[in-house]
Amino acid sequence: MDIKRVASATVILPVVGIILIWGNKYIVDITFCFMAMMCLHEYFKAFRTSGKANPLEWIGYFAAALIAGIHIIPMETALFAIGAILPISILVLFTNVISTNLKVTINDIAITLFGIAYIVLFVMFLPIIREMQNGKFLIWYVMWAAWGTDVMAYVIGKNFGKHKYLKISPNKTVEGTIGGTIGGILACLLYTIVCNQLWHLGFNYFYVAIIGLILSIVGQIGDLAASSIKRYTGIKDFSNLIPGHGGMLDRFDSVIFIAPFAYFLLKLLILL
Numbered sequence: 096m097d098i099k100r101v102a103s104a105t106v107i108l109p110v111v112g113i114i115l116i117w118g119n120k121y122i123v124d125i126t127f128c129f130m131a132m133m134c135l136h137e138y139f140k141a142f143r144t145s146g147k148a149n150p151l152e153w154i155g156y157f158a159a160a161l162i163a164g165i166h167i168i169p170m171e172t173a174l175f176a177i178g179a180i181l182p183i184s185i186l187v188l189f190t191n192v193i194s195t196n197l198k199v200t201i202n203d204i205a206i207t208l209f210g211i212a213y214i215v216l217f218v219m220f221l222p223i224i225r226e227m228q229n230g231k232f233l234i235w236y237v238m239w240a241a242w243g244t245d246v247m248a249y250v251i252g253k254n255f256g257k258h259k260y261l262k263i264s265p266n267k268t269v270e271g272t273i274g275g276t277i278g279g280i281l282a283c284l285l286y287t288i289v290c291n292q293l294w295h296l297g298f299n300y301f302y303v304a305i306i307g308l309i310l311s312i313v314g315q316i317g318d319l320a321a322s323s324i325k326r327y328t329g330i331k332d333f334s335n336l337i338p339g340h341g342g343m344l345d346r347f348d349s350v351i352f353i354a355p356f357a358y359f360l361l362k363l364l365i366l367l
Contacts, residue, residue, distance in 0.1 A: 099339030107337070107346070115225065115234055120166045124222045128163035131218040133343040134351065135159055137333035138210050138324070145328040148206040151199065154187055155207055158215045165222050177219055184211050213320075213351075214344075220354040227358075228365060232290050236303075237357045239282040240310035241349040247278020248315070264322040272315060279311025280304055298364060306360045310353050317352020321345065 114126050135155045142148040158180055165173050188204035225234045252271025261267050287303045290296045321344060325331065332341030340346045 101339075103337050103339050111238070115238075116231060120222070120226055123225050124165050125163045127218055127222050128159060128161075130343060130347065131159040131162055131215055132156055133336070134214045134218070134333075134347065135210055137336075137342045137344045138214060139207075141324060141328040141330055141333060142206050145330070147202075147328055149199075149203050150207040150210065151188060151191055151203065152207075154184060155210050155215065158184060158211045159218075162215070162219055162222065165219065166226060170226075177216070180216065181208075181212065184208055217351045217354050220358045221350075224354070224358050224361065227361065229296060232294065232296060233357075233361045233364075235286060236283055236306065236310070236361060237350055237353050239286045240279045240307055240357070241314045241347075241353055243282025243307075244275040244279035244311045244314050245318075245349060247281075248272060248275025250274070251278075261319070263319055263326055267319075275315060276308065276311045279314065280307040283307030283310070302364055306357075306364060309360060310357055313356050314349035314353045317349045320352060321348035 114123060118126065135152070139150045139152045139155065142150055161176065161180070165177075168176070185208060188207060191199045192201065192204060221234065221237065224230055224237065227233055248267075248271040251274025252266070252268045255274075256268030256270045258269040259265060259267065260269055283303050284300060284307065287298050287300060291298055321333075325333065333344040334342030336342045337346050344351075
């Protein structure tokens with residue numbers, strides 16, 4: 096399993112790097128659109144196959160498809176469109192409940208709407224961060240906070256973890272959680288040193304440490320959020336798409352959860 100995890104990571108990281116560093120905004124938008132759709136597919140499948148709900152998948156996929164066009168229209172209009180996604184989705188979902196005479200249940204539309212809010216809206220912040228001032232550098236804080244936390248939590252938890260504390264994710268330990276938080280902070284700080292030395296961005300290390308701390312904690316909550324869905328639907332992984340990691344949502348659950356919080360915190364970093 097360790098070999099599979101490492102091998103998958105050595106493939107994923109360069110691909111993500113090439114897209115985020117050299118891809119234009121349309122390629123980035125399409126990439127995150129694909130990511131959102133894959134995550135939604137795994138999320139919907141978990142509820143459908145477990146019999147917990149029958150989500151209206153086409154509405155979720157339609158919302159996810161909008162990510163591909165975020166930067167085709169002016170950002171002011173795009174933000175307006177993003178804000179309209181939830182109320183329009185609620186309108187369409189309840190229309191299905193009414194038109195099918197309750198064959199589509201409240202539970203079905205609740206799971207659908209939650210998927211749109213949790214995956215689609217959160218993922219939308221990733222291409223938005225990428226197009227911020229210095230966005231090609233800032234987007235990596237999301238990745239390093241998530242991956243630094245994951246790697247250190249895995250290493251520390253596997254080798255030193257003794258105190259388990261959650262039924263949602265029984266392999267998690269107190270030691271791994273603390274190690275993961277430190278790993279997220281260190282990853283962000285090391286990345287900042289590189290950015291400041293090579294590109295003279297002048298990011299404040301104290302603020303970056305605070306951001307790294309918050310994003311690491313948020314990312315770990317995001318990982319547990321995905322685990323709670325898996326426990327509720329009775330699955331171990333969302334899929335076997337990525338050897339050693341599970342599905343797309345298994346691999347990027349922390350990144351997705353971090354994205355909106357990173358957007359607002361990085362906005363403050365720029366202002367400060």
